[in-house]
Amino acid sequence: MEEVLSPQPRPDPLIAARRASTLDWLAEGIRAGVLLRPRVGGSQPTVRQMLLLLVALSLLEIGLARLEMRGTAGFDLKSWLGPQWGTAALVLLAWCVLPGTAGPDQPQGLAAWFALWMGAVLPANTVSQALGIAQAYELLPPLLATSAWAAWGVYFLLWAWSVAVAVRLASRFGATPARQGALALGLVAVFGLTAWQFPDRPWQGGEVAGAAEQAPRLELSQEVFEDQQALWRTTVDNLAPQRPGVTDVYGLVFAPYASEDVFLRESSMVARLLAERFDAKDRVIHLVNHISTTGSHPWATQLNLERAIAAIGKRMDLEHDVLVVYLTSHGASDYKLAAAHPPLEVDTVSPGELREALDKAGIRNRVIAVSACYSGGWLGPLANDTTLVMTAADATHTSYGCGRLSELTFFGRAVWDEQLRKTHSFEQAFAQGVPVIAQREKEAGKDDGFSNPQISVGEKIKPVLRELEQRLDAQPVKH
Numbered sequence: 001m002e003e004v005l006s007p008q009p010r011p012d013p014l015i016a017a018r019r020a021s022t023l024d025w026l027a028e029g030i031r032a033g034v035l036l037r038p039r040v041g042g043s044q045p046t047v048r049q050m051l052l053l054l055v056a057l058s059l060l061e062i063g064l065a066r067l068e069m070r071g072t073a074g075f076d077l078k079s080w081l082g083p084q085w086g087t088a089a090l091v092l093l094a095w096c097v098l099p100g101t102a103g104p105d106q107p108q109g110l111a112a113w114f115a116l117w118m119g120a121v122l123p124a125n126t127v128s129q130a131l132g133i134a135q136a137y138e139l140l141p142p143l144l145a146t147s148a149w150a151a152w153g154v155y156f157l158l159w160a161w162s163v164a165v166a167v168r169l170a171s172r173f174g175a176t177p178a179r180q181g182a183l184a185l186g187l188v189a190v191f192g193l194t195a196w197q198f199p200d201r202p203w204q205g206g207e208v209a210g211a212a213e214q215a216p217r218l219e220l221s222q223e224v225f226e227d228q229q230a231l232w233r234t235t236v237d238n239l240a241p242q243r244p245g246v247t248d249v250y251g252l253v254f255a256p257y258a259s260e261d262v263f264l265r266e267s268s269m270v271a272r273l274l275a276e277r278f279d280a281k282d283r284v285i286h287l288v289n290h291i292s293t294t295g296s297h298p299w300a301t302q303l304n305l306e307r308a309i310a311a312i313g314k315r316m317d318l319e320h321d322v323l324v325v326y327l328t329s330h331g332a333s334d335y336k337l338a339a340a341h342p343p344l345e346v347d348t349v350s351p352g353e354l355r356e357a358l359d360k361a362g363i364r365n366r367v368i369a370v371s372a373c374y375s376g377g378w379l380g381p382l383a384n385d386t387t388l389v390m391t392a393a394d395a396t397h398t399s400y401g402c403g404r405l406s407e408l409t410f411f412g413r414a415v416w417d418e419q420l421r422k423t424h425s426f427e428q429a430f431a432q433g434v435p436v437i438a439q440r441e442k443e444a445g446k447d448d449g450f451s452n453p454q455i456s457v458g459e460k461i462k463p464v465l466r467e468l469e470q471r472l473d474a475q476p477v478k479h
Helices: 013-017 022-033 047-067 077-097 110-120 122-136 142-146 148-172 177-197 222-237 261-277 302-315 351-361 375-382 410-421 426-444 462-474
Strands: 073-075 203-205 249-255 284-288 322-328 365-371 387-391 454-457
Touching: 022 047, 022 110, 022 122, 022 148, 047 110, 047 122, 077 110, 077 148, 077 177, 110 122, 110 148, 122 148, 148 177, 222 302, 249 261, 249 302, 261 284, 261 322, 261 410, 284 302, 302 351, 322 351, 322 462, 351 375, 365 375, 365 410, 375 387, 375 454, 387 426, 410 426, 426 454
Parallel strands: 249 284, 249 322, 322 365, 365 387
Antiparallel strands: 073 203, 387 454
16 A cells, blocks of 8 residues: 655755844844744854844944934943843853754854844833834823823833843744743843943933033132031031930031033022021031132032931931932933032043932931922932932933023922922922922923923822921921
8 A cells, every 4th residue: 555645844944054144134023022932943144143143233223222312312232231231141041041953954052042032022122212203292192191000011012022032032043941940030130230220321412512611610729628528517417416205307418510601500599498497507507619618518429428328317307307308410311310529530420320329328318409400310229118209300311501691490499499488288298399390391492392290209208298398388488
């Protein structure tokens, strides 16, 4: 009897050829990015193909990132290269979990995996950057534009998509379920660490660049350093202690950018406001960098910021008193606060560094205001149940009013210099000040979108602030 053979499936063209072109690697990587099987068989990418893919996809990422920034911007190579450590970590993870051999017609080898991975992350990355561009041009759906929960939900969905793609791609190479799980956990750790420590964006707003040109420079000498040391000791020694049974307000005002007079004016206004309106006389430390204040105010450096927080923590009632921190400077899209006092070297300040100093000092009740571009990036790291945080902008927009001719920033003027002179409620002042800011920005012709100030109020600080408002409201008005 004649044997009947079942028809065999025709081999995939790429598998049969055993050689894929650069476009094939890109196309098959994109297939893997939507969880389809990459059709490369045992083909291996050449060095030239890997370099072409790396350069082309990097240029695409940088180009789309530029569209996420409205207005003028400059490319910051350091900010772009920093997060690339995650790519190296991912390659190491893949090398650890991929099997040494694969089945017939299965892709194999680290080079093939990485060539496919570069294309596989393209769909998720493109969606993420498209959302960033839509946000920059205020084209997001209302739910995403106004709901932090919805925005975070989309963010984690994109994370989950990338992890699922990596795990599925590893399975195509014959990785066992245990190895796939290890890759998923490792990838989550890499993503989390990158988001935490490397939030930098490759394009920076052009507002800060060149602002220090023609500004007066500090003249450093031994006398200047000795005077600053003596001034610091006097400032700390004169800090008033807490009063038993009274919810005292302590203030820390920080203006680290010496080249713009607006920050000196704004920080001075806030320091006076806290002393006069919030019963904080002799309980405010004002750190400022400016050529005119070298003999009267301690420098606004990162170390002095930490020391001031520690000193206030030793004076105040850590459980019941309130510390108000006001920071004013230029801000960049990596959320670091610009600092300059040439020729003195002054480090930038990040939200994580402020949070660490406050936690170390054990200060519980905090009101923190950040008047800077992109300051919404400080909200997440600083927010908790016993903290009120308000910022002059969201994480993707510039604020307004920090130029040479500005008397005060729009945020400082509307919320602090105007509304907080009418109320002792920080929430109320913010709510009433934001529409004023929006109107003034519109009248001033701000062309990169509404700054969109943000606020977060912890549930446990609300009763503390209500009690403080009642006490201050009951005091006689000072003329």
